[in-house]
Amino acid sequence: MTTSTITRRSPSSGIARLRLRLRLRLMLLGPIVVAALAMMLPVPNAHAGSFRVGCTFSHRNHGDPIVDPGEPDAAHLHDFFGAVTTEANSTYATMVASRSTCTDKQDTAGYWHPHLTADGQSKTAQTTAWYSRGGKATVMPFPRGIKLLAGNMMATAPQSRRIVWWHCSGPGARVAVRLLRPPTCSQRQQVTAELAFPDCWNGRDLDSPDHRAHMKYSRAGACPTTHPYPLPRLVFEMRWPTHVRAAKLAFSSGSWQTIHGDFWNTWNQRRLRSLVDQCLNIDDDCGVVHHRA
Numbered sequence: 001m002t003t004s005t006i007t008r009r010s011p012s013s014g015i016a017r018l019r020l021r022l023r024l025r026l027m028l029l030g031p032i033v034v035a036a037l038a039m040m041l042p043v044p045n046a047h048a049g050s051f052r053v054g055c056t057f058s059h060r061n062h063g064d065p066i067v068d069p070g071e072p073d074a075a076h077l078h079d080f081f082g083a084v085t086t087e088a089n090s091t092y093a094t095m096v097a098s099r100s101t102c103t104d105k106q107d108t109a110g111y112w113h114p115h116l117t118a119d120g121q122s123k124t125a126q127t128t129a130w131y132s133r134g135g136k137a138t139v140m141p142f143p144r145g146i147k148l149l150a151g152n153m154m155a156t157a158p159q160s161r162r163i164v165w166w167h168c169s170g171p172g173a174r175v176a177v178r179l180l181r182p183p184t185c186s187q188r189q190q191v192t193a194e195l196a197f198p199d200c201w202n203g204r205d206l207d208s209p210d211h212r213a214h215m216k217y218s219r220a221g222a223c224p225t226t227h228p229y230p231l232p233r234l235v236f237e238m239r240w241p242t243h244v245r246a247a248k249l250a251f252s253s254g255s256w257q258t259i260h261g262d263f264w265n266t267w268n269q270r271r272l273r274s275l276v277d278q279c280l281n282i283d284d285d286c287g288v289v290h291h292r293a
Contacts, residue, residue, distance in 0.1 A: 063088030135221025151260030
């Protein structure tokens with residue numbers, strides 16, 4: 001109904017007054033409803049530059065070349081993706097010379113996470129490594145050999161959704177939601193965790209004593225002055241074929257709340273730089289990338 005139509009109606013008309021009140025209420029409530037919906041939905045990345053690499057399971061062992069290098073049985077059980085040779089005694093040279101389980105065979109990086117069981121049954125994830133640009137600034141490729149951790153293996157409560165969030169994947173799933181805890185998914189779906197790694201570097205160190213101090217998370221797309229060098233935003237997606245309640249999920253590190261992951265950049269550096277330049281820094285969504293070794 002147009003404003004001119006309303007003004008032509010008699011003020012004594014009950015129907016006209018009712019319609020006018022409804023119109024005014026909608027005008028007042030509309031922005032509130034829109035704002036509420038916006039709060040319910042995750043804010044999309046304003047910068048479309050991205051690429052992703054699908055990586056199948058390689059192997060599992062009790063090694064961790066970042067946290068416990070040289071100690072093959074010191075860590076909890078890990079599932080490894082990417083480089084097929086990753087173990088406690090791995091070196092940068094052995095990693096870059098390795099074969100890869102990823103769609104891009106020049107992605108010989110190491111990705112790993114604690115092993116998951118569901119109601120006591122061993123589960124193996126399907127994974128995707130998502131690389132994107134989190135802010136306006138041009139990003140540099142991950143430096144050769146840099147080591148990153150994400151998540152907290154000592155957590156006793158759900159971790160921040162800035163670092164890890166959960167949802168279901170598969171038919172009928174609402175992948176846009178960001179849940180604090182694993183949902184109970186349907187039989188045709190997979191319980192999915194998204195683990196975000198820090199994306200701001202101090203410009204000096206490839207590692208640090210706690211394996212974290214050399215990296216920080218960006219805020220609103222900007223890096224802190226202590227860590228002014230923007231790197232790609234890496235989100236490691238893990239999808240498990242299980243449909244049990246969260247209480248029946250456990251990692252080798254403890255409850256489902258202890259989810260965490262490791263990334264060791266042993267990519268073919270020339271290939272990584274090319275993807276960063278041709279996808280991230282020109283805001284091009286390159287999708288799943290493939291490349292022969």
